[in-house]
Amino acid sequence: MKALRYSYVNVQSRVHDLNPLSKTLWLLCINLLSFVLPDPAWLAILFLTIFCIGFTARLGLKRLVDAMKPLKFPIFIFLIFPPIITLQGLVTMPSENTAVTPLILEGIAYGTIIALRFSCIIYSALIFLMTTKTKDFVYSITRLGIPYRYGFMLMTIFQLIPSFEAEMNNIKYAQMARGLILEGNTFFKKYRNFFKYTIQPILISSLRKGIELATAMDSACFGIYKNRTYLEEVKYSNLDFILSFISIISTIIVFYLYITGNIPILLNFSETLRKLLFPSG
Amino acid sequence: MNKNTIVEIKNLRYKYPNSSEWVLKNINLRIMRGEFLCIAGPSGCGKSTLLYSLNGIVPHATGGLVEGKVIVDSLDTRKHSIYELSKIVALVQQNPENQMRTFSVRDELAFGPENLLLPRSEILDRITWAAKMVDIEPLLDREIRELSGGQKQRVAIAAALSMKPEVLVLDEPTSNIDPGSSIEIAKNLKAMHSKTGITIILAEHKLDLFLPMANRLCIMKEGEIVCDGDPRSVLIRYRDLLLEIGVRPPEISELFLNLTRAGYRCPPNLPLSLEEALESFKGNSGRPFKCICSPSRDIRSSEGGPIVEVENLSYVYPGGFKALDGINLQVRAGEFVGIIGNNGSGKTTFLLHLIGILKPQKGKVLIFGMDTRTTPISTIARRVGIVFQYPSQQLFENSVRDEMLFAPRNFGISEETVAKRFHDLLKEVDLEGLDERHPHSLSVGQMKRLNLASILIYDPDLIIMDEPFLGQDYGHIRKVMGILSELNRRGKTIFIVSHHITELAEYASRLLLFEGGRIIEDGPTREVLGRLSDSEERHPFCTPLCRLSRILFGKKIEEAPITVDEMFLALSGEGH
Numbered sequence: 001m002k003a004l005r006y007s008y009v010n011v012q013s014r015v016h017d018l019n020p021l022s023k024t025l026w027l028l029c030i031n032l033l034s035f036v037l038p039d040p041a042w043l044a045i046l047f048l049t050i051f052c053i054g055f056t057a058r059l060g061l062k063r064l065v066d067a068m069k070p071l072k073f074p075i076f077i078f079l080i081f082p083p084i085i086t087l088q089g090l091v092t093m094p095s096e097n098t099a100v101t102p103l104i105l106e107g108i109a110y111g112t113i114i115a116l117r118f119s120c121i122i123y124s125a126l127i128f129l130m131t132t133k134t135k136d137f138v139y140s141i142t143r144l145g146i147p148y149r150y151g152f153m154l155m156t157i158f159q160l161i162p163s164f165e166a167e168m169n170n171i172k173y174a175q176m177a178r179g180l181i182l183e184g185n186t187f188f189k190k191y192r193n194f195f196k197y198t199i200q201p202i203l204i205s206s207l208r209k210g211i212e213l214a215t216a217m218d219s220a221c222f223g224i225y226k227n228r229t230y231l232e233e234v235k236y237s238n239l240d241f242i243l244s245f246i247s248i249i250s251t252i253i254v255f256y257l258y259i260t261g262n263i264p265i266l267l268n269f270s271e272t273l274r275k276l277l278f279p280s281g
Numbered sequence: 282m283n284k285n286t287i288v289e290i291k292n293l294r295y296k297y298p299n300s301s302e303w304v305l306k307n308i309n310l311r312i313m314r315g316e317f318l319c320i321a322g323p324s325g326c327g328k329s330t331l332l333y334s335l336n337g338i339v340p341h342a343t344g345g346l347v348e349g350k351v352i353v354d355s356l357d358t359r360k361h362s363i364y365e366l367s368k369i370v371a372l373v374q375q376n377p378e379n380q381m382r383t384f385s386v387r388d389e390l391a392f393g394p395e396n397l398l399l400p401r402s403e404i405l406d407r408i409t410w411a412a413k414m415v416d417i418e419p420l421l422d423r424e425i426r427e428l429s430g431g432q433k434q435r436v437a438i439a440a441a442l443s444m445k446p447e448v449l450v451l452d453e454p455t456s457n458i459d460p461g462s463s464i465e466i467a468k469n470l471k472a473m474h475s476k477t478g479i480t481i482i483l484a485e486h487k488l489d490l491f492l493p494m495a496n497r498l499c500i501m502k503e504g505e506i507v508c509d510g511d512p513r514s515v516l517i518r519y520r521d522l523l524l525e526i527g528v529r530p531p532e533i534s535e536l537f538l539n540l541t542r543a544g545y546r547c548p549p550n551l552p553l554s555l556e557e558a559l560e561s562f563k564g565n566s567g568r569p570f571k572c573i574c575s576p577s578r579d580i581r582s583s584e585g586g587p588i589v590e591v592e593n594l595s596y597v598y599p600g601g602f603k604a605l606d607g608i609n610l611q612v613r614a615g616e617f618v619g620i621i622g623n624n625g626s627g628k629t630t631f632l633l634h635l636i637g638i639l640k641p642q643k644g645k646v647l648i649f650g651m652d653t654r655t656t657p658i659s660t661i662a663r664r665v666g667i668v669f670q671y672p673s674q675q676l677f678e679n680s681v682r683d684e685m686l687f688a689p690r691n692f693g694i695s696e697e698t699v700a701k702r703f704h705d706l707l708k709e710v711d712l713e714g715l716d717e718r719h720p721h722s723l724s725v726g727q728m729k730r731l732n733l734a735s736i737l738i739y740d741p742d743l744i745i746m747d748e749p750f751l752g753q754d755y756g757h758i759r760k761v762m763g764i765l766s767e768l769n770r771r772g773k774t775i776f777i778v779s780h781h782i783t784e785l786a787e788y789a790s791r792l793l794l795f796e797g798g799r800i801i802e803d804g805p806t807r808e809v810l811g812r813l814s815d816s817e818e819r820h821p822f823c824t825p826l827c828r829l830s831r832i833l834f835g836k837k838i839e840e841a842p843i844t845v846d847e848m849f850l851a852l853s854g855e856g857h
Contacts, residue, residue, distance in 0.1 A: 135384055163378060167674060173638050174675040176658045177667045179691030197677035204721050205673060209379050215338055216380035219372040220393035220444065224364040229398050231391040
C-alpha cells in the first residue's frame with residue numbers, strides 16, 4: 001500500500017529512541033532553515049544532513065532512496081513553472097539584463113532553490129514519520145498539556161489512511177468492472193468521474209467507519225476521565241537535549257546571519273548556470 | 282432483580298431517529314450470570330440493535346425513541362452512561378478492521394484499562410490475562426496492520442476482556458472471517474466461557490459453529506423474540522418456523538430432524554455437532570438407519586470449450602507480497618466453480634486477473650480467447666460480470682434504477698433493450714418497488730442483491746461473485762443461489778468465492794482451494810470435499826456433514842453424500 005510506504009519503520013536506532021518532541025523541534029528548525037538559507041549549496045548541505053540522520057536511523061539505503069520519490073513532484077513543479085512565470089524583480093538573484101535568456105536562467109535558479117527547500121521539508125518529514133511512532137508522538141503532546149482527545153484524533157487519521165486507500169482501489173476496480181473507462185481518460189474526465197461516482201461511496205464508507213470506531217472507543221470508556229494512564233512513558237534522554245540544543249542554536253545563528261545579511265553565498269547559482277549554458281556570454 | 286440475573290429486559294421497544302418503524306418490539310428477556318446465549322434471526326430483524334442496547338450505545342449514541350427497560354447488573358441503561366455500562370458490558374463488533382483504536386496489539390489491549398485510569402501494574406496484569414484467554418500471547422508485540430482478519434478479531438475480543446466485564450457481547454464476530462479463524466474464535470470463546478464463567482451474548486448466522494457451546498438460543502423476527510430456550514428444544518419445536526424466517530439449523534441437527542420427521546429412531550438428545558452425531562451413532566446398537574450409500578445428485582459436467590484459460594499466472598504486489606504463484610486453470614462454459622481458501626490466499630487477486638484489472642506479471646490469462654494483457658477492461662467486462670465483496674463500495678448512483686443502468690449506459694446499451702430485464706430482475710432479487718430508493722439506504726443484504734442485479738442486467742456470460750452471502754439470511758442465500766443455478770442451467774459460467782462451504786457443497790460442481798497463492802485442490806466438489814475431510818489440517822474447509830459422511834461411508838469419495846438431502850437419502854435408503 002502506497003500510504004504505508006513511509007510509515008513507521010520498526011528498527012532499533014538512536015534516532016528511533018529519541019523523544020518525539022525533540023524530533024518535532026528538529027523538524028521545525030529544518031523547516032525554518034529551509035526558508036532562510038539563500039543558495040542551493042547551503043540547501044544541499046541541509047538535505048545531506050537530513051539524509052545522514054536517516055542513515056543513522058538504520059532505515060537502509062534503499063528505503064532512503066525510495067523516500068526521495070515524493071520529491072519528484074516539487075522538483076517538477078518548481079523547475080518547470082518558475083522559468084515560465086518568473087518576472088524581473090521577483091527573482092532572488094539580481095539580473096543586469098532584461099533579455100529573455102537571463103530571465104529564464106534566473107527562473108531556473110529560483111525554481112531550483114524552491115525545489116530544494118521543499119525537498120528538505122518533505123524529506124525531513126518522511127524521516128520523522130519513519131522513525132516516530134504516532135502513538136509516542138500523541139503521548140508526548142498530551143504531556144505538553146494538549147487534551148488527549150485531540151491527540152487520539154490525530155492517531156485515528158493516521159490509522160484510517162491505509163484503509164481509505166484500499167477502499168479507493170476497491171471502488172475504482174468496481175467501476176472498471178462495470179464498464180466505466182478510467183484508463184487513458186483526460187484529466188477533466190478523470191476528475192469528473194471521481195466527483196460523480198467515487199466521492200459518495202467514500203463519504204458513506206468514512207461515516208460508517210467513523211461510527212464503528214466511535215462505538216469501539218465509547219465501549220472502552222474513552223473520555224470517561226480528564227486524564228488517562230499511559231502504559232508506556234516516553235522519556236527525554238541526554239541525546240534529546242543535545243539534538244534540541246543543536247537545532248535551536250543553529251537556527252538562531254542562521255537567523256541572526258540572515259537578519260544582518262551576513263549569510264555567506266557559497267554558490268552564485270544563476271551566474272554558474274549562465275557560464276555553463278552560455279560560455280560565450 | 283434476582284442476584285443471579287445479569288440482564289433483564291422488560292417490554293423494550295425502540296425506533297431509530299427519523300424512522301417510523303419500531304426496530305425492537307416488546308422484547309422481554311432475562312439473562313442469567315454465566316449463560317452463553319446465541320441470538321439468531323434473519324438480516325434486519327434487530328439482533329444488533331438489541332445487543333447495542335445492552336451497553337447503552339442504543340439510545341445514548343444513536344438517539345431514537347425507547348420504551349421499556351433494560352437493566353444490566355442493576356443499572357438502568359437509560360439512566361446510566363455508556364461509560365458506566367461499558368465497565369460491565371464489553372462489545373465486539375462485526376468488522377475487526379473498524380474497531381482497532383491503536384497501532385499495536387499490546388496498546389489495543391491496554392486501551393480500555395488506560396481510559397479507566399488503572400495503575401500500570403494492573404494494566405499489565407490485565408493484558409497478560411486477556412491475551413492468555415484468547416490465546417494471542419505470541420501476537421502481543423505485533424503491529425495490528427500485520428495481522429490477519431481472524432487475528433484482529435481475536436485481538437478485539439481480548440481487548441474487550443481486558444475491561445474485565447461481566448458480560449461479553451459479540452455481534453456476528455466471524456462474518457468477515459475465514460473458516461479456520463472462525464473455528465479458532467469459537468474454540469477461544471468456548472474455553473474462555475468455561476474458565477471464567479463470563480456471560481456471553483452472541484448474535485450469529487453460523488449456528489454450526491456456535492450452537493454446540495451455547496446453552497440458550499433466542500430467535501428474532503421483525504424486532505421480536507419469537508422463540509427462546511435450550512438450543513435443542515428450540516430446533517426441535519420450531520424447525521419449520523426457523524426455515525421459514527431464514528435461520529438454518531446446524532447441518533448435523535437438520536439431518537437428524539429430517540430423519541426424525543421421516544419416522545426414523547433418532548437419539549433423544551438432538552446432536553448439534555459432528556462429535557455428538559458420532560456419539561449417537563455409537564450408542565445405537567439396533568442399527569436405526571439403513572446406511573445405504575446412494576447419493577442421487579448428478580455431478581454437473583460441461584461440454585463447452587474453455588472460456589477461462591490461465592497459464593502459470595504469478596503476481597507480486599509492490600510491497601513484495603506474492604499473491605499468486607504459478608496458477609494454472611481451465612474452465613469450460615457452463616461450469617459452476619466454487620473457490621475457497623483463507624483470507625490472503627490469493628482468491629481476490631485471482632478474480633481481478635479474470636477481468637483484466639490486474640495484468641499478469643508472469644504467465645497469461647485468456648478470457649473467451651481475449652488476452653487480458655492486451656484487451657481493454659471494458660471489452661472484457663462486457664462479457665464478465667463481477668460482484669466484489671463489499672456491497673457499498675460498488676454503488677455509485679443516487680437511485681436503485683440508475684444503479685442498475687450504470688453498466689448498460691457505460692456499455693452503450695439502450696434503456697429500451699434492458700427495460701424488460703430491469704423489472705424482472707428487481708422482482709427476482711426482492712427489490713421490487715424500490716427503484717427510486719437511494720442505494721445506500723438499503724440493508725447490506727439488499728445492497729448485495731442490487732450489486733448482482735446490476736451485473737445481470739447486461740447479461741454477461743461469465744458471472745463472478747466474491748462472498749455473495751455477506752449480510753444475507755438463509756432465505757436470501759437460497760434465493761441468490763437459485764438465480765445463479767438457473768443462469769448456470771441456461772449455460773452461464775459461474776464463479777463463487779465464499780467461506781460458506783455448506784452452500785458451495787450444495788450448488789457448485791467444481792471446487793478450488795487456494796493456499797499461499799496456489800490452487801492446491803481442484804476437482805468435482807464431492808471429491809474435493811472428500812479429500813479435505815480426510816486431511817485433519819484442512820478440516821476448516823469442509824463441513825461437519827462431509828466429515829460425518831466420510832466416517833460413515835468409508836473410502837468411496839466419488840459417492841459420498843455432501844449435503845443434508847443426500848445424507849438423508851443415503852441413511853434412510855429412500856434414494857432407492
